[in-house]
Amino acid sequence: MTNRLTTDELRTKVDGVLPRLRKDLEDLVRIESVSADPARAAEVQRSAEAVADLFRAEGFQTVDIVSAEGGAPAVIAHKAGPEGAPTVLLYAHHDVQPENDHADWDSPPFEPTERDGRLYARGAADDKAGIAAHLGALRVFGDDLPVSVTMFIEGEEEVGSDSLPALLREHQERLRSDVIVIADSGNWDxxxxxLTTSLRGLVRADIEVRTLTHAVHSGMWGGLVPDALIALSRVIASLHDDAGDVAVAGLHSGPAADVDYPEERLRAESGAIPGVQWIGSGSVVERLWTKPALSITGLDAPKVEGASNTLVPAARAKISLRIAPGDTTENAVARLREHVEANLPWGAELTFTVVDTGEATQIDATGPAYDAAREAFTEAWDGTAPVDMGVGGSIPFIAEFLEAFPQASVLVTGVEDPDTRAHGANEGLHLAEFERVVLAETLLLDRLGNLEA
Incomplete structure (x- = not known):
């Protein structure tokens, strides 16, 4: 058992570490650790080394940069707490998304810039602020940690975490812990x-529809021979019913938390134009969190400009299917393939290729660790209790942690808010919320130190 500090005492300590913590965050943000860009592999390596140096400076007994199966470098570090105290694994990732067109940014994407209480830069929130939040909580305690801490900072989350299962297998004993805190999500507002308790899974597939061996004159053969683009359009149209619900039979749906999502906020955050109607049925959060969603995210077909007057022989589409918690990618792939095959018109030829998959996650958010987290969050936000939130997007690696460490309590937290714009231009960290996140994690570690390992 540790001597518990009051919330006010810990808040004062957090205030004391914030200036240096922000500098360290800004230094990390300046490193262009875009894991999707092979030309910046050295920057990803430099980012891992900078993270490792931060942990060495905090007196971690072991700090290693590791990789598996040719994957990007990750950092594993350990610092011992009191004998018999629980071990807490703190996860974040140091790689970032591509910044894309610099012209879309209001300030340089790798030069952190404060405007109106936000710090703007690529990775300022997703997810270098997750690293900084962990680091800030540790600095509050110094060498008087209430728990033993293992840091696991991944380097390829933004490209699918392909080598993560191998890393978890190879370093399983080093990473084994009682509680896992994954700082890669966000807050309700x-x-x-x-606390994020569910995430949808993902199936992406390319479908190609072919009706001809080569293009032919539309006047000579139109009206008899079907073109591939019309055939593909009929397949795409079959994927939703008239209400906009996904029409693929056999996919799982479930209930969601009773959370209000006001119309004004929904339209503002989604970017929907004023006249657009919502699709699907059920509550807003059910449609966003616990029901399947399907989008066409790409098409290969002739461009309008310069198109010849011929029947298109083949057309291709990329299908992005988000699957509900409780479903599996194996089931979703089979049901999607069956649906496409059943709705393929006029004897067209189909090629169905699975691009990638990621399992959905449903977390049992009960037990002492979750009780401690809810208490810590409520105190950090001055009496506002946390929402048990679903996420419509997918973080497949969370399922990997749940499978690798079934006895651990997995808490999914984060620094993002509805206007963070992660992955987009002008990604920004709300600095006042970041301070609350650091305080909440500090309070959480303090409370976990009073739980039996």
């Missing part, structure tokens, strides 16, 4: 914390 500014001033309203959240």
């Amino acid at each position: 500014i001033g309203e914390p959240a």
Whole structure:
């Protein structure tokens, strides 16, 4: 058992570490650790080394940069707490998304810039602020940690974490812990914390429809021979019913938390134009969190400009299917393939290729660790209790942690808010919320130190 500090005492300590913590975050952000860009592999390596140096400076007994199966470098570090105290694994990732067109940014994407209480830069929130939040909580305690801490900072989350299962297998004993805190999600709103308890899974597939061996004159053969683009359009149209619900039979749906998502906020955050109607049925959060969703995210077909007057022989589409918690990618792939095959018109030829998959996640958010987290969050947000939030997007690696460490309590937290714009231009960290996140994690570690390992 540790001597528990009051919330006010810990808040004062957090205030004391914030200036240096922000500098360290800004230094990390300046490193262009874009894991999707092979030309910046050295930057990803430099980012891992910078993270490792931060942990060495905090007195971690072991700090190693590791990789598996040719994957990007990750950092594993350990610092011992009191004998018999629980071990807490703190996860974040140091790689970032491509910044894309610099012209879309209001300030240089790798030069952190503060405007109106936000720090703008690629990775300022997703997820170098997750690293900084962990680091800030540790600095509050110094060498008087209430728990033993293992840091696991991944280097390829933004490209699918392909080597993560191998890393977990290879370093399983080093990573084994009682509680895992994954700082790669967000909060419900500014001033309203959240614990993420479910995430949808993902199936991406390319479908190619072919009706001809080569293009032919539309006047000579139109009206008799079907073109591939019309055939593909009929397949795409079959994927939703008239209400906009996914029409693929056999996919799982489930209930969601009773959370209000006001119309005004929904339209503002989604970017929907004023006249657009919502699709699907059920509550807003069910449609966003616990029901399947399907989009066409790419098409290969002739461009309108310069198109010849011929029947298109083949056309291709990329299908992005988000699957609900409780479903499996194996089931979703089979049901999607069956649906496409059943709705392929006029004897067209189909090529169905699975691009990638990621399992959905449903977390049992009960037990002492979750009780401690809810208490910590409520105190950090001045009495506002956290929402048990679903996420419509996918973080497949969470399922990998749940499978590798079934006895651990997995807490999914994060620094993002509805206007973070992760992955887009002008990604930004809300600095006041970041301070609350650091305080919440500090309080959480303090509370976990009073749980039996």
